[in-house]
Amino acid sequence: MDIASMNLAELTEYIIGKGLPKFRAKQIYEWMHKKFTYDPEKMTNISKDIRKMIENDLPVIEEETRLVSKRDGTIKFLMKMQDGQMIETVFMRYHHGNSVCISSQAGCRMGCSFCASTIGGLIRNLAPSEMLMQVYHAMAVTGERVSNIVVMGTGEPMDNFDNLLKFIELITSEDGYNLSERGITVSSCGIVPKIKELADKKLQITFALSLHATTDEERKSLMPIANRYSISETIDACRYYFDQTGRRVSFEYSLVHGVNDSTQHAVRLAGLIKGLNAHVNLIPVNPIEEKHYTASGAKEVDNFKNTLEKYRINVTIRKGMGRDIEAACGQLRRKYNS
Structure with a gap:
């Protein structure tokens, strides 16, 4: 199960299926897609019991290395996924806004x-969540919003x-x-x-x-x-x-x-x-x-x-x-x- 790849309706169905109140779905969804965290321990408005209940259904994606270009400030992240596979993601600053190139x-x-x-x-x-996390991680690290995503x-x-x-x-x-x-x-x-x-x-x-x-x-x-x-x-x-x-x-x-x-x-x-x-x-x-x-x-x-x-x-x-x-x-x- 990968709840970070679910839309809000699908997540609500999942939450109700766990015997939890419907409003919990929106709380969890906002942690993932507005606050950019997949770590249940950081979901502070949710009880420990619920966090424990969902922790195995959240993907784990971690930064392995980070390189910063001396020429233009571009950042390249090497991201390690739950099964040990590696992917690369690039954060670029342009005058018209920030872009992330995802795998x-x-x-x-x-x-x-x-x-x-x-x-x-x-x-x-x-998975959709693994594509999303590349964007979310770049924004979390830089503290800057992204206005363009290139799937390249x-x-x-x-x-x-x-x-x-x-x-x-x-x-x-x-x-x-x-x-x-x-x-x-x-x-x-x-x-x-x-x-x-x-x-x-x-x-x-x-x-x-x-x-x-x-x-x-x-x-x-x-x-x-x-x-x-x-x-x-x-x-x-x-x-x-x-x-x-x-x-x-x-x-x-x-x-x-x-x-x-x-x-x-x-x-x-x-x-x-x-x-x-x-x-x-x-x-x-x-x-x-x-x-x-x-x-x-x-x-x-x-x-x-x-x-x-x-x-x-x-x-x-x-x-x-x-x-x-x-x-x-x-x-x-x-x-x-x-």
């Missing part, structure tokens, strides 16, 4: 060749679809943290049926597709998912997402020197997303110890950006926040097992 799985089975998260494969999905850490969110939806329900609930759906971005390497299923939910979150190539053959060399779904199918799913939600789609494009960063690539990318309400995030690929990709230079990055803008594509160059502590895009991983 959705321990490990990843997608196999993208430029990403550390997939090294070692997939261990298991994270270790794992493929669409591969943990039901738990992802429950996490979104809980973090946006008026009974809890009450984050705006528009403050959530979910990234995917492109599991087409799940993109469409997410679109049908008509949430107001931002969907971000990890594209990284402009032809199927090039994409297959970088991302195994391309062997299953073509670029055409994948972008059609993104169009469907916009049609269903009215929300602009983001395209993540990691620039690898000599691989996908030419003017021709930029022209092809513009053609692929022409007419789609879209935004492109250019990401000079970040270094990973086991990989040997080299990031495009400033000249190539600027040329790529300028070419897209000539075709009236909205584009930004993503800052490598926390790069010096391996907290930037593609660098998060499952450190070790205990």
